[in-house]
Amino acid sequence: MSPEMFDELLARVGPRITKQQTWHREPLEPGMKFALTLRHLASGSKYASMKFGWRVPHNTQSFLVREVCQAIIDEYMDEVMICPTTPDGWRTIADKFYEKWNFPHTCGALDGKHVACRCPPETGSMYYNYKGFYSVVLMTLVDADYKFIWADVGGTGSASDAQIYNDSELRECAEDGTIGFPDPDPLPNDYQDVPYFFISDDAIALRPTMMEPYSLRGLTNDEHIFNYRHPGKPIPGSAEYHAASPLHRQGHRQSTHGPAQPDEDQVPRTPEPAARPCREYEPRFHSSCLETGL
Structure with missing residues (x-):
């Protein structure tokens, strides 16, 4: 995406995702929210892997991605997805x-x-x-x-x-x-x-x-x-x-919202074939041992 297109999209979506600044803490900038959401949608990267590069916790990402996606829908729905009625x-x-x-x-x-x-x-x-x-x-x-x-x-x-x-x-x-x-x-x-x-x-x-x-x-x-x-x-x-x-x-990647595929440790796997049971050990004595009394 070119910088000009990013700035154009941000100018329209930005007011919908801008939070009021309070004494509690400074909110994330709209540009950061929008860029992070585009990165997630384009690459399918998981929040856990993105939190280090973007310095945004994974639980915060899960909220802001939904917020930005809903803002994009509200801003462009009537303009982009037009179903004829005539x-x-x-x-x-x-x-x-x-x-x-x-x-x-x-x-x-x-x-x-x-x-x-x-x-x-x-x-x-x-x-x-x-x-x-x-x-x-x-x-x-x-x-x-x-x-x-x-x-x-x-x-x-x-x-x-x-x-x-x-x-x-x-x-x-x-x-x-x-x-x-x-x-x-x-x-x-x-x-x-x-x-x-x-x-x-x-x-x-x-x-x-x-x-x-x-x-x-x-x-x-x-x-x-x-x-x-x-x-x-x-x-x-x-x-x-x-x-x-x-x-x-x-x-093609697993969505981290809503209904989801189980984790890898919960996915049923084909059971490995059981190990062949060992035969009971049967001692075998050499004839020489019997002659010597061993």
Whole structure:
């Protein structure tokens, strides 16, 4: 990040994270809070390893990182993550998809991401996913330029993408028509009306407002062409997390907030094979010993 961009971001977020100076002790400077939070998000470093370089205790870091992240959300949410609510807004996204990905009537690409975390107390296997670790699910909807336009954070790791989508407000609004999709119209070089929809991989069921690729078995030539052009693989298949590389790197490390993966000494490990039991010692005497009386 360039110094100019850092100063610009700090100028907007700084007033939200500035503390009043009292006789008790001097508060941390907003620049220190903001730089430390960016370092944690970009590298995924643990608080215990950062406390020596930043001279800030790990327990203080755990509070200020949450504070700065919430300040960033409050400052940039309405400006950066804008979900359209009008037919013109969704049509603009669909036109962009058709221009860049050659797939018409697409209003967004949907996919989920497992973010490693520690297991909350008394939750059993609720946050344990099929990949073998505890996680919360970040489900996002992106446009053709990898920009987030909707997000759902906090799904349990044991829940599938279909379960999280079925319980989301996005599905409810898309199916009851309150989301503001344009009216169905013909595809290019066709005359039959086709509705506007989201795209995803085969984890979410096919719906009038959700398009998925064909199964990989027994595909015809036309179905092969459809799957080749279906943007479910190049866009939502973790591509937006690679585009947002700090978030992607952080997602591969264990989160120190909220639900989390158990410590290494608590992770069940494959038991080592039991040592082969030793046979009882059987004394063997040489015939010469018996002759001499030994």
